[in-house]
Amino acid sequence: MSSKMGLKIMGRGLLPVLGVGVLLLPAPPVQAAPQHFERHFAVKGRPVVILQNVANGRIEVKSSKNSEVVVVATQASNKIGVVAEQAEERIDVTATILDNSAPANELEANFTLTVPEETELQLKSQTGLVYVEQVMGDMTLQSVAGDIHLKEVSGYIVVRTTGGSLVCTQCAGKLNFNSISGNAQVLQPGLSSVTLFTMSGNILFDGEFIRTGIYTMKSGKGTVEVHFSGNDSFDLNAQTATGTVDNQAEALLRPDSHGVRHIASRFTKGLFGTVGSGLAKVELSSYSGTIRILKRD
Amino acid sequence: MQCKEVEVVLEREGFVPVPEAARAHLSGCSSCRSLIADLTDIVATAHLLPAEVEPPARVWTSLRSQLEAEGIIRSAATRSGWLNFSEFFRPRVWATAAVGLLIVAAAALQFQRPTTQPTEARAYENIYENTSLTLSNDEAQLPAMQLAGISGMDVSLRQNLDIVDKFIIDCEQRVKEQPQDELTREYLSGAYQQKAELISVMMERGGSEN
Numbered sequence: 001m002s003s004k005m006g007l008k009i010m011g012r013g014l015l016p017v018l019g020v021g022v023l024l025l026p027a028p029p030v031q032a033a034p035q036h037f038e039r040h041f042a043v044k045g046r047p048v049v050i051l052q053n054v055a056n057g058r059i060e061v062k063s064s065k066n067s068e069v070v071v072v073a074t075q076a077s078n079k080i081g082v083v084a085e086q087a088e089e090r091i092d093v094t095a096t097i098l099d100n101s102a103p104a105n106e107l108e109a110n111f112t113l114t115v116p117e118e119t120e121l122q123l124k125s126q127t128g129l130v131y132v133e134q135v136m137g138d139m140t141l142q143s144v145a146g147d148i149h150l151k152e153v154s155g156y157i158v159v160r161t162t163g164g165s166l167v168c169t170q171c172a173g174k175l176n177f178n179s180i181s182g183n184a185q186v187l188q189p190g191l192s193s194v195t196l197f198t199m200s201g202n203i204l205f206d207g208e209f210i211r212t213g214i215y216t217m218k219s220g221k222g223t224v225e226v227h228f229s230g231n232d233s234f235d236l237n238a239q240t241a242t243g244t245v246d247n248q249a250e251a252l253l254r255p256d257s258h259g260v261r262h263i264a265s266r267f268t269k270g271l272f273g274t275v276g277s278g279l280a281k282v283e284l285s286s287y288s289g290t291i292r293i294l295k296r297d
Numbered sequence: 298m299q300c301k302e303v304e305v306v307l308e309r310e311g312f313v314p315v316p317e318a319a320r321a322h323l324s325g326c327s328s329c330r331s332l333i334a335d336l337t338d339i340v341a342t343a344h345l346l347p348a349e350v351e352p353p354a355r356v357w358t359s360l361r362s363q364l365e366a367e368g369i370i371r372s373a374a375t376r377s378g379w380l381n382f383s384e385f386f387r388p389r390v391w392a393t394a395a396v397g398l399l400i401v402a403a404a405a406l407q408f409q410r411p412t413t414q415p416t417e418a419r420a421y422e423n424i425y426e427n428t429s430l431t432l433s434n435d436e437a438q439l440p441a442m443q444l445a446g447i448s449g450m451d452v453s454l455r456q457n458l459d460i461v462d463k464f465i466i467d468c469e470q471r472v473k474e475q476p477q478d479e480l481t482r483e484y485l486s487g488a489y490q491q492k493a494e495l496i497s498v499m500m501e502r503g504g505s506e507n
Contacts, residue, residue, distance in 0.1 A: 056449075104449065126450050144498070145453040162457045162495065180457040180491055199491060200460050220464050220484055241471065241480045267478035287468065287484045 037073040041086045046137065048120040051093040055080045055109040058128035058146070063117040063135050070114040077106035120155075147182075154190075165201065183222070191215075198222060202289075206296065209234045211279035218285045225292040226284060233276030238284040238291045239268045247271055248294040298322040303329050312336050331438070335431065425472065428489045429465070435496045436462075454499050461492045 041047075047069055053059060055075075069091045073082045079102040084093040095109045110128070115121075121139035123130055130141055130148045138156040141148050143164040150157065154172035165183040168175060172190035183201040186194065192213040196203050202222040209215060209232045217224050228234070228249070235256060238245050247253065253273030271291075284291050298306075303319045303326075310316040312333055315323060323329050436458070468485035471478060 127453070144450055162498070163453050178491075180495065181460050197487065199464055199488065218484075220488070239480055241478060241484070267475050268480050285480065287464075287481065 033077070035073075035075040035078055035080075035082075037071070037075065037082045037084075039071045039084045041069045041071070041084075041091050043067055043069055043089055043091075043116065045089060046118045046120065047089045047091055047116060048122070049091045049093070049113060049115055050122040051111060051113065052124040053095045053109060053111060053126065053128070054097055055095045055107050056104065056127045057095075057108045057110040057125075059111045059113070059123055059125050059130045061113045061115060061121060061123070061130075061132040061135060063119070063133070064114050065117070066114075067116055068114075069116070069119075070112075072112045072114075074110045076108040077102065079106050080109045082109060184217075208232060209280040209282060213280040215280065215282045217283070219289050220287045222286065222289045223292060224284050224286050224289065225294075226282070227294055227296045228275065229296050231276070232280070233278060234274070234280035234282045235278040236271065236273050236275065236282045236284070236293070238271040238293065240270075240286045240289070240291055241268050242288045243269075243286045244290050245269055245271045246290055246292040248292065249275075252295060253293075300326065300329055304332075307333075307336075313340075327438075331434070334434075422476070425469065425485065425489075429469070432489060432492050432496065435493075435500070439496065439499055451499075451502070454495065454502070458492070458495055458499070461488055461495060464488050465492065 044067065049061075049069055051059060051071075071084050071091070071093050073093075073095065075082065075095075079097065079099040081096045081098050082093070083096075084091065086092075093111070093113075095111070097107055108128075115135060117134065118136050120137040121132065121135065121141070123132075123139070123141045125141075125143045125146045127143075127145045129146050130143055131151075132139065132141070132149075132153050133151045134153070136154045138158075139153065140158045140160075141150075142160045144162045146161075146164045148159055148161065148164055148166045150166070150168045150171055152170045153168075156174045157168070157171060157176070159166050159175070159177045159179075161177075161179040161182040163181045164179065165185070166177050166179070167185045167187070168189065169187045170189065171186070174193040175186065175189075175191050175195070177184050177196045177198070179198045179201055181200045182198055183203070184196045184198060185204045185206075186196070187204075187206050189205075189207040190210065191207075192210045194205070194213070194215045194217065196205075196217045197219075199220040200222055201219060203217045203219050203224045204227075205215070205217060205225070206227040208229060211233060215234075217226070230252065236253065238247075252275050253271075254275075256272055256274050256278065271293075284293070298319065298321065300322075303322050306316050306319045315333060319329070323333065439458075465485065465488045468481050468488060471481045472485055475481065
């Protein structure tokens with residue numbers, strides 16, 4: 001009995017103390033409410049869509065048969081401002097940071113753009129993935145640390161990254177990639193002009209060399225690897241200053257058939273040759289990495 | 298007077314001598330002093346170039362397409378002038394353009410004669426030294442800058458700057474040993490260009506303007 005009474009007294013006495021204690025406890029962090037942004041812009045012809053995402057987050061672009069550009073953004077908080085405006089065929093979308101002191105997880109904005117199949121793109125991202133699929137038109141894609149994945153796109157494609165890598169699958173037209181530490185993978189392309197440069201990343205080209213095409217691939221310290229088919233026709237020039245050339249397709253390479261006598265510089269290790277009739281031009285170089293040439297199975 | 302107003306004054310009156318109106322601001326603004334120093338370096342380097350050197354048209358075409366690709370200039374079709382002069386005064390543009398000019402100079406030297414002569418090797422050495430010094434000065438300003446925003450990105454930028462720096466050291470060493478190695482010179486020029494662009498991005502993120 002005395003113990004029950006004791007509990008009651010203790011309960012009465014503790015209640016206000018606990019109540020005050022609860023009030024004094026630091027409030028749990030208020031979760032920033034996600035924000036949703038959606039705009040539809042009617043267009044007539046071939047629009048130009050410009051998106052600059054200063055915040056963290058991914059950008060996804062897909063095409064549709066509709067003559068409109070749909071911009072959907074999901075923001076982690078209201079610390080990011082999204083503005084979209086239209087000037088006839090130009091759609092400008094900008095995400096800006098409104099509060100620089102906000103934690104990184106609140107500074108995220110993900111974008112999904114749905115555009116007509118023929119659209120020009122200028123996308124600028126910081127750290128998130130940029131993904132573009134089935135869009136035809138010139139595009140300039142810039143990213144600092146985010147990767148850039150392109151699938152079935154065509155046009156004059158310019159990609160600039162600092163550390164982000166490029167994966168270009170079934171791309172057509174012309175491709176120009178420049179990066180410091182990003183890798184570049186070009187798979188099953190229909191590209192007539194390819195210029196790839198990375199300072200420390202690796203390069204992989206696996207696909208067909210279009211006749212009359214020009215392909216230049218350079219890596220400062222990384223590997224440059226080219227997989228070609230026996231039906232391809234190209235002149236090859238591979239050079240490295242301090243790296244190595246690993247030619248696994250020696251049987252298919254013949255001396256240059258166009259009368260130009262190539263002499264490797266005495267300061268570099270070089271490989272010249274022709275596959276087929278030598279219609280395309282392929283120039284590979286690496287300052288200190290490995291250049292690997294092999295025939296696809 | 299603010300930095301932007303100084304740019305307008307420089308645009309209007311030039312920088313030799315520094316206009317009276319801008320002097321008071323310059324005494325208290327390291328960013329604008331650095332701009333004047335860069336301009337002076339560029340002009341001085343340009344004067345060192347042999348008068349008969351005319352870079353091939355394709356060098357200009359290449360430089361122009363690079364600047365267009367970077368969004369620094371727009372094509373004539375979309376803009377009346379090749380480059381809006383006030384925009385040209387943006388620090389980022391200057392850092393890139395300064396190195397671009399030096400690289401054009403190097404390219405001009407390369408195309409002047411089929412083989413590299415000792416005097417040309419010295420000219421290369423001067424250009425590379427100037428470029429390296431300009432970039433090092435710019436880089437030295439970075440630690441003091443308050444880098445704002447997403448820290449992961451700043452880390453990435455720093456890591457990449459480190460990669461570029463190490464690569465440049467490697468190439469410079471080889472160019473010293475083998476001044477006639479064109480492939481290495483090509484990589485070194487590219488590395489300078491990338492470093493200039495990277496520093497510009499970092500400066501912009503750090504808010505270089507007053």
